Amino acid sequence: MDKHIVYVDHAATTYVKPEVFEAMKPYFTEYFGNPSSIYSLGRESKKAIENARGVIAECLGAQPSEIYFTGSGTEADNWAIKGVAYANRKKGKHLITSAIEHHAVLHAFDYLKKEGFEVTYLPVDERGFVNPKDLAEAIRPDTTLVSIMMANNEIGTIQPIKELAAIAKEKGVIFHTDAVQAMGNLDVKVNDLNVDLLSMSAHKFYGPKGVGALYVRKGVRIDSFVHGGAQERNKRAGTENVPGIVGMAAALKLAYENLEEYNKHLRKLSNKLIDSVMERIPYVRLNGDRENRLPGNVNFSFQFIEGESLLLMLDMKGIQASSGSACTSGSLDPSHVLLAIGLPHEIAHGSLRITFGEDNTEEQVDYIVDNLVEIVERLRQMSPLYEDFVKKGQKA
Template identity: 70%
Template sequence: MERYVYMDYAATTPVKKEVLEEMMPYFTEKYGNPSSIYRIGRESRAAIDEARERVAKIIEAKPKEIYFTSGGSESDNWAIKGVAFANRDKGNHIITSKIEHHAVLHACEYLEKHGFEVTYLDVDEYGIVDLEQLKNAITDKTILITIMFANNEIGTIQPIQEIGKIAREKGVYFHTDAVQAIGNVEIDVNKLNIDLLSMSAHKFYGPKGVGVLYIREGVKIHPYIHGGAQEKNRRAGTENVAGIVGLAKALELAYENLEEHNKKLVYLRDKLIKEVTNKIDYVRVNGHPEKRLPGNVNFSIEFVEGEALLLSLDMMGIAASSGSACTSGSLDPSHVLLAIGLPHEIAHGSLRFTLGDFNTEEDVDYVVESLVKIVERLREMSPLYENVKEGK
């Protein structure tokens, strides 16, 4: 193995040194339970309160609207199920899209088994929701719209402000899974008309196992975990103090020089797209050409299998993905790629590269060089590709 290149930042990110340094005291000398009244318990409580303020400031929320969770999946489940059951007297209809993360889709499927109706909106070839279809889907029984901010597989960013405005005008709660967007785009929950927002620390160089659900003041929602009185009686369980502190620090670092961070990622992303599409034929770039996350590249490469690509890249020291990290072990084609209209055989040859803070231009060069060789080798074994070359 010549070198190691990590290009799967959408799956997870390394914890930054500054984040770990701020977390460390809460594993050792400041280890008190935040519910305890003695000094080291009060220190832990104070650290959580401060972290709540730090997170709220970045998304223009109130500290009391920030609730700490175990990550994006819990936040999504709590938002969807909590709002659904708390507002059942008003209606039983939920609207989402066909390209959501499985934490949203499976939560909606669960609710369908408990008397709720769910509308799954179509998306266009770039993965963008049709706002007219959204408006037409709303009924007097609609209680929640849940649409992701940016797609984890193809990087497409939705018209969140417009969706939020539609929801607000109709008196419907709007939740967005912002797990991929946080740390990559500016987010003001008030300007964007967001009522509930999910995030997860390990997507922006924080620790795994900790996240946030923003719940706008006044939103009617049931608790998701029952037990103690933590998180204002809404989310029981002894708080992950070190993780919460790490999340706040990582979020601050992400927004300290967001413009420079994104400028670098867009440059590397566009270089990768240009080089691959120039040097390999029968390649499609999935997702919106402009309205996409700065570090996301999703290719469909015809006449090869995505799994074979991933294994070959791994042998050359390159970490990438065939889609969502939660489903990359599955042999089924991506539900996102099928929803944007790709046939099964092309969806099977998909490859996602997601770049981050520690990638370099040399990394991109190495990935392109390696991918060209891999595709050439795999296509030599493809009778379909041979037929295409021969004009059959």
């Protein structure tokens, strides 16, 4: 990476670690056989897949037979939600999720609504937490699935998944969690959490893009999602991405081995950033919970500015972050997550998400803060809203 670039968008994606890349290389060039073939090259590929399945299962505290490989976290989410809904539709067609899920989850539920399913969206409080009591009250006799993310990708809030899953289990309802942001950051164990399904994606924890996995607890009824061949025990057709699967397992194993040290580093950077910004920049809000959040996630809302302008000016300084607003994807609406925690549109539009990784330093935090102070001040000087605010002496 260019030494002049300060990359702080690790929630969007991470680079592939050199050790992971080295583990993958032989399966591009030397052991390139189709895993479904019976000759030796195919058997080598099949063996690599099963070894990777075992590594991932061990990390999660699951059985290898409960791990299914997918092409992404989005596919894993879609399969979990649609597969369970269709497989259990004779029992009922009521589904539950939260208002702050990733669009991979929300759009899957939108699709099911068009197919005749009914969806309840649980609200969250101002810090982004789902209230377990709300879940208990929302479950009905015809409820078949609850899907609530483990940690939010925008504001970092870590949900009380163990408690939420217990409520669903008590009512005989299948529980899925989107753990795409959590994996590599939290010590995730499926039996401790008591979840039935869990989604993940390799590129969030220094693995390759284009590969994910879905944990499906033994005995859970779920329809196949991709039809064609007999891969993944007849559940997910398509020739397996052998190098990607190998890389995913290598990356996850590294993440689990270094989790404590990694989190300590991320928390140090995040706390330094939060303290410095809150001290040096007025009219700023930290979104999400200060303590119970992903260790490398910081999300601010700056009043009187637009998040897109802030991002562009940071980029000119070599700082690559993201916005809490969806405007960068062509939508004029602010983030559904920020609206769900109670932010008005004008404040939600002025949001910035910074997510740290293992290569970030305290010196980079100082550089980010110095530039934020200057850029926010410059943008506010150009804002009619800020000018009116100063003239009127109103309280923010």
